[in-house]
Amino acid sequence: MFKIRFGFILVLVFSVTLNAQQVINIEGKRFEDPKPGWQGNVDLNLNFVQIQNEILQAGNKFTIVHNNPYRNLMFVNELNLVRANGENLLNNGFQHFRYVNIKDSIIRPEFYAQTQFNQQLAIDFRFDAGGGYRFRMVKRKDFYFYAGTSMMYEFEKNPGLEPKHSIRNNSYFSFDFKEIKNLPVNFVLYYQPDILNTNDYRVASEIRFEFETLTQFSFKFEMKYVYDTYPPPGIKNDFFNITNGVVYNF
Numbered sequence: 172m173f174k175i176r177f178g179f180i181l182v183l184v185f186s187v188t189l190n191a192q193q194v195i196n197i198e199g200k201r202f203e204d205p206k207p208g209w210q211g212n213v214d215l216n217l218n219f220v221q222i223q224n225e226i227l228q229a230g231n232k233f234t235i236v237h238n239n240p241y242r243n244l245m246f247v248n249e250l251n252l253v254r255a256n257g258e259n260l261l262n263n264g265f266q267h268f269r270y271v272n273i274k275d276s277i278i279r280p281e282f283y284a285q286t287q288f289n290q291q292l293a294i295d296f297r298f299d300a301g302g303g304y305r306f307r308m309v310k311r312k313d314f315y316f317y318a319g320t321s322m323m324y325e326f327e328k329n330p331g332l333e334p335k336h337s338i339r340n341n342s343y344f345s346f347d348f349k350e351i352k353n354l355p356v357n358f359v360l361y362y363q364p365d366i367l368n369t370n371d372y373r374v375a376s377e378i379r380f381e382f383e384t385l386t387q388f389s390f391k392f393e394m395k396y397v398y399d400t401y402p403p404p405g406i407k408n409d410f411f412n413i414t415n416g417v418v419y420n421f
Contacts, residue, residue, distance in 0.1 A: 193397045194375035198345040198359040211235040227254045243271040263289040293403035295328040318344040329403040353383040374398045
């Protein structure tokens with residue numbers, strides 16, 4: 172077990188992918204002023220370490236957007252796999268669909284549905300569906316600031332526990348800072364309380380830097396922090412992720 176843990180630490184050092192996503196950050200995947208029609212990006216990573224153990228880490232992410240003058244459709248998919256000596260360690264993934272009404276440029280209704288699983292966080296399956304409003308607070312050439320709130324139904328299954336049903340508020344604010352050339356910065360903060368038990372809440376924050384190049388490829392750095400008052404048994408209340416990777420934009 173020590174050897175597996177040691178090898179896994181090396182994976183974190185070299186690839187640094189530990190996707191403990193209790194709260195999914197969709198803000199960081201939106202397209203500001205998307206072009207009419209289809210567009211998107213694909214993010215792939217593959218790492219292999221062999222010292223005394225064989226450790227494989229692989230993942231894929233893609234975002235697809237379709238935009239017209241009346242509405243915006245977005246689909247996001249992410250899957251991650253970490254295996255050590257043939258044993259699955261940190262499998263996780265999610266799929267997210269969102270519809271945004273864009274007739275009003277300041278206040279926009281939006282509706283969404285999402286599925287998620289995460290072996291590391293003892294989430295066998297989670298389904299969220301809801302709707303609310305997104306508010307444009309500031310929009311300049313190199314700086315955007317948004318806030319939003321919605322109500323969502325949540326169904327969750329955890330190992331050895333009865334399925335859980337809840338109604339949560341999902342509030343957030345985010346900003347994009349692009350005044351430094353070729354180094355855009357994105358930050359988002361989420362707050363998700365159970366409206367029937369406000370002592371049950373999640374707080375999540377994420378900051379992302381993307382080092383742009385003269386080609387369609389760029390390099391990214393992400394840091395995430397999450398606090399959950401009632402995680403599944405055996406799971407810590409708080410944790411953070413650090414991720415490095417390469418992004419291809421089209």
